[in-house]
Amino acid sequence: MRSPLLAALLCCLTAAAFANEGKLDYEHQDKWPAALDKAQSPIDIVTAKAETAEDNEPQGLQIWHSVTPVDKVEDNGHAVQVDSHSTEAMIRGRHFRLAQFHFHSESEHSIDGKHYPLEGHFVFKAQDGRLAVVGVMFQAGAANTAAQTILDDLKPGAAPAQHSIDIATLLPKQRGYYHYLGSLTTPPLTENVEWYVLPAPVTMSQPQIDAFLSHYKRNNRKVQPLNGRPVIHYDS
Amino acid sequence: MRSPLLAALLCCLTAAAFANEGKLDYEHQDKWPAALDKAQSPIDIVTAKAETAEDNEPQGLQIWHSVTPVDKVEDNGHAVQVDSHSTEAMIRGRHFRLAQFHFHSESEHSIDGKHYPLEGHFVFKAQDGRLAVVGVMFQAGAANTAAQTILDDLKPGAAPAQHSIDIATLLPKQRGYYHYLGSLTTPPLTENVEWYVLPAPVTMSQPQIDAFLSHYKRNNRKVQPLNGRPVIHYDS
Known part of the structure; x- marks a missing residue:
């Protein structure tokens, strides 16, 4: 407003x-x-209003080198963040490299009004500076090995990260997505971000979720007005 | 500032x-x-500092249905604009449709500090709302048939546009480009624009250039700071 x-x-x-x-x-x-403030993130994704992706261009989301060294695990002042650079992605025909990923609680995006306990943001960057962020929803269920490694690295006195994790275990097997053009969700809120929100949730155990919440009980920006932007659904 | x-x-x-x-x-x-004001257009393109495009993704710029009906030719308050919707493009593997094109004088982008008398902006839109603008430099030389058709449509008393033009005659044959992420160059200056500036100029006759200048002697925004954005060169 x-x-x-x-x-x-x-x-x-x-x-x-x-x-x-x-x-x-x-x-x-x-x-x-x-x-310059009309295309902000996050949003509520209204699935019934999403457009089907056109079939005349590549639409998939492929990720490789998912087993990657962890350069740093830190609490950066607004989220638990993992710096890791060797993972690459081909997103709708374009090449990106992973820069970092971090977690928000509860989820920043909502799907038909529903929030999840955690949302992971996997921040990919292209040669021209374009950012593509893959948003993953987490819910309580089976424990997650990669999440536990990250939580262990955050404990006081933990040795600096010197190991690898498999990022694929933090992503759902179903790579269908809701795509729209938005922004960073923390200052400077830059509007140069392609969002790919994966609706298939991934599990962590309840104690793992609680451990993330002990770092940030609430670090989710409120949902922003869509202002007429199309949301595109791709069913993998 | x-x-x-x-x-x-x-x-x-x-x-x-x-x-x-x-x-x-x-x-x-x-x-x-x-x-939200750090990635504005136009810019001066410093060719010696441009990065070479990575070769692991499609980089080309293909345009088809270039012979297209002209829906409207108008002076829109900041430029001579042609609305025409049937032309399509595949730009770096993604599908776009032409929305309109218009002319600035002198050119808004400069290449190593050099401005041209006119710059055409061909505004393409993708399904997700992404804008890709193809910038074409015009210099004095052989007359241009499509440019003359547009100028004739602008004359007082001209019948509404009811014909086709071939947009390919307003584009250079060499489709190499300088690419960067920028903005609209008129208010609201929205930063969600992929720029593709073609350095190979196209000719109009001097009287044709003068006729465009009689509508707008000057409608070019000053060049904006690059603020560290990469400029990528693709040699077709």
Whole structure:
């Protein structure tokens, strides 16, 4: 929601930008209004309104080198984060490299209004700087080996990470996704992010979930308005 | 440029966002600072600093249905614009449809500091809302048939556009490009745009260029800071 003051200000700016007989004023470009907060994340995914992916281009989500050294496990001030760089992905025909992954509680995205206890964000980066974040929902069930390794690395006095984990065990086998264009969910909230939210949940044991919650009881940004953005469903 | 007031405000906001023992304050998300103006267009393309495109994914730029009906030719308040929807493109493996194209004078992008008299922006849209804009440089030389058709449609009293043009005649045969992630170059300056600037110029006659300049002597946004964004060169 914009404040009335900001709305009034933007109105004046818009008028100023087009003051030159209805034409955009290129002599005063510093007065142009910008609206750069319309494509934010997370969102609530309304599955009944999602569009089916077109079938005239590659749509899959392949991940390889999933057994990867862990460079660092840390509490970065807004999440438990794992830095790990050797995993690669081909996402809709384009090549990405994993930069890091981290966890939010409860989930930032919701699916038809339902939140999960945890959401993992696997942040991939392409050569041109494009970010693609794969969002994974976690729920209570069987224990997760990779999650336990991460939790062990976070314990006080734990040795620096010097081992590998298999990231595939933190991802569901079903790689269908809901895709939309959004933003980082922490400052600076940059809008240059392709989101791929996987609706098939992965399990951790309840004690594992509780251990993540002991670091962050709540670190989920509230859902943001869709503002007309399409959400695209790809069924793997 | 940020005003000192805004800079001070952002500083306070940043402090407020992290006030909770150095952790991001999820109870006051409305106070989070956003930095959404770091990836703007146009830019100066410094060819010696461009990275070579990785060869492990499709990089080409194919355009088909280039002979297309013209829905509308208009002066939209900031440029001469042609609405035309039947042309499609496959850009780096992804499917796009042409929405419109328009002209800036002089060119908005510069290549090693050099501007051209005109730059055409061919705006393509993907299913997920992603925009890809193909930038074409025009210089004086042989007359251009499609450009003349557009200029004729702009004359007072001209009949509404009811014909086709071949967009391929407005594009260079060499489809090598400089690619980077940027923004719209007019308000709202949205940052969700993949740019593909083609360095091989296309010709119009000097009278044709002058005719475009009679509509807009100057409608080019000044070049914006790169802020560390990679520029990727693909040599077709």
